[in-house]
Amino acid sequence: MKKKKALKYYLTLVLLFLIITISANNNKLLQTETSGFIYIITDKTVSFTNNSKAEGDQFYWDFGTGETSTEENPTQIFKTFGEYTITLSIFLKNKLKARYTEKIKVIGKYSLSGQIMMGENPLPNGNVFLITNSKSTYNNTANTNIEDGVFSFSDITSGEYTLYAVPEPDYGNFYFPKYIPTYTGNVYKWEKADKINLERNLTEFKINLTSFKEPYYGHSCIKGKFKFDDNYNETIETPLIVILLNNNKEPMDFKRLSPYNTEYCFEYLPTGKYHIHIEKAGCKAIDYEINIQENEPENISYNFIIGEDVIKREDLNSEENITIAPFQQQLKISVPNYEKGIIICEIFDTAGRMIYQKTENSSIFSINTTQINGGMYFLRINSFDNKNIRVSKIFINN
Numbered sequence: 160m161k162k163k164k165a166l167k168y169y170l171t172l173v174l175l176f177l178i179i180t181i182s183a184n185n186n187k188l189l190q191t192e193t194s195g196f197i198y199i200i201t202d203k204t205v206s207f208t209n210n211s212k213a214e215g216d217q218f219y220w221d222f223g224t225g226e227t228s229t230e231e232n233p234t235q236i237f238k239t240f241g242e243y244t245i246t247l248s249i250f251l252k253n254k255l256k257a258r259y260t261e262k263i264k265v266i267g268k269y270s271l272s273g274q275i276m277m278g279e280n281p282l283p284n285g286n287v288f289l290i291t292n293s294k295s296t297y298n299n300t301a302n303t304n305i306e307d308g309v310f311s312f313s314d315i316t317s318g319e320y321t322l323y324a325v326p327e328p329d330y331g332n333f334y335f336p337k338y339i340p341t342y343t344g345n346v347y348k349w350e351k352a353d354k355i356n357l358e359r360n361l362t363e364f365k366i367n368l369t370s371f372k373e374p375y376y377g378h379s380c381i382k383g384k385f386k387f388d389d390n391y392n393e394t395i396e397t398p399l400i401v402i403l404l405n406n407n408k409e410p411m412d413f414k415r416l417s418p419y420n421t422e423y424c425f426e427y428l429p430t431g432k433y434h435i436h437i438e439k440a441g442c443k444a445i446d447y448e449i450n451i452q453e454n455e456p457e458n459i460s461y462n463f464i465i466g467e468d469v470i471k472r473e474d475l476n477s478e479e480n481i482t483i484a485p486f487q488q489q490l491k492i493s494v495p496n497y498e499k500g501i502i503i504c505e506i507f508d509t510a511g512r513m514i515y516q517k518t519e520n521s522s523i524f525s526i527n528t529t530q531i532n533g534g535m536y537f538l539r540i541n542s543f544d545n546k547n548i549r550v551s552k553i554f555i556n557n
Contacts, residue, residue: 195259196247202267203237207245213257215249237265240317269357272311273364275324277338281308282368288323288397289315290440299397299440321352323440324366325398325415336370339410340400340438345369347402347410349440371411377429378535378554379451384422385437397440404434404446490526490553494540503541506531506553528555 195211209218209231220228222235223243237243247259271289275282285305289312291298303310305324325340344353345367355364385399401423403412411433414423434446494502504526506515514536517526538551 194261195249195257196245196261198245198263200263200265203240203265204234205237205263205265206232206234207247208232209247209249211247211249211257211259213249213251215251215256217250217253219248219250221246221248240265240267267317267357269315269317270311270313271315271355271357271364272309273322273366274308275305275310275366275368276308277326277368277370278336282324282326282338283307285324285326286398288325288440290321290323290397291318315357317357319354319356321349321354321440322364322366323352323398324368325400326368336372337412338368338370339402339413340398340415341366341368347438348436349438349442349444369410371405371409375411375429376427377451378552379428379430380424380426380552381428381433381435381449382422382424383435385416386421400438402436402438404436406432406434408434408446410436490528490538490555492524492526492538492540494522494549501542505539505541507537507539509535509537531555 195209195213197208197210199206207220218229218231220230220233220235222228222237222245224237226235228235242262242264244260244262248255249257249259275285275287282305286302287305287310288299289301289303291300300320301312301315303312310324322343323340324342326338339347341347342349342352343355343364343366344351346352347369381403385401396417399416401414401416402410403425405411412425414425416423428451430451433449433451435449436446437444492504502519502522502524504515504517504519504524505513506526507513514531515526517524533555536553536555538549538553540549540551
């Protein structure tokens with residue numbers, strides 16, 4: 160009797176285990192899975208192929224738009240580009256055997272081309288950058304060369320962009336007018352650039368570079384450096400352009416910078432008010448006003464820091480920032496924060512001959528120029544161990 164009860168109990172446990180196992184296997188088959196199908200996107204048409212190992216005799220596709228299909232390998236035409244959730248359900252003898260769900264992006268591909276003009280002539284060479292435009296965030300998605308004024312992009316996904324045309328900075332150093340890097344809409348500032356929507360706009364564009372037509376020659380120079388702050392991170396480099404503006408905020412000249420060339424210099428500037436505008440797509444730049452006074456033949460240094468979404472001026476506390484005060488017969492020189500001992504001051508004429516030399520042990524001193532004929536000269540200041548601190552152009556009006 161006890162053996163029969165034990166056997167009955169054992170059989171009950173085995174049956175219960177089988178029921179639990181079968182139930183678990185059924186739940187495994189019914190759970191939502193992925194990678195049960197593959198697809199090929201051509202414009203708005205998507206071809207789906209059942210790629211699952213589940214056995215079935217009925218197939219039900221839900222395309223996430225309210226439209227469905229019962230074909231095993233259907234083709235669906237979507238009305239608009241976008242992201243859709245696709246679900247494939249597989250049945251065998253009216254019983255659900257598997258379900259697969261995956262999100263797909265139906266994104267259009269476009270070609271984009273156009274002309275870059277400087278006046279009535281095509282720009283011989285340069286670059287065009289294709290930049291996404293979304294408030295203060297941006298990304299340089301592609302760039303291409305300009306060849307005889309023509310540029311082209313292919314396989315560009317749908318979305319909003321701006322075009323940025325940048326002439327080669329070495330092209331025509333002494334020709335006028337001077338052509339400035341220009342965004343879509345024929346403007347030189349990021350904030351004023353036109354947006355291009357490739358789904359709605361034409362894909363043929365023409366950009367007329369902004370130009371400055373008046374030649375200039377003077378005695379002064381505006382120069383400086385830039386660097387990136389610790390938080391700045393950009394996966395694809397966009398050009399950083401330093402633009403010189405006159406008092407009417409008209410662009411006069413530009414320098415194209417990179418991590419390998421971090422210095423800019425605008426020479427031969429006459430007296431007057433100027434603005435330095437640093438333009439990097441997506442960064443909110445501020446124009447800095449500079450006033451060059453009469454009898455002030457100094458090199459004016461403006462250094463900048465490029466942040467994640469802003470460009471700001473760096474405090475000038477470097478030993479390289481020398482002030483040359485306006486002078487008649489006494490040239491006053493100040494080398495701030497220079498505490499390394501003796502300073503050697505030399506003046507050279509335009510032929511490269513040294514006509515004056517003086518040794519100083521102070522960071523503030525003056526030079527008597529009464530014995531020097533009027534004209535343009537070069538002032539060189541070195542440390543005692545012959546390391547160059549600064550070279551400046553000076554004009555003596557004796």
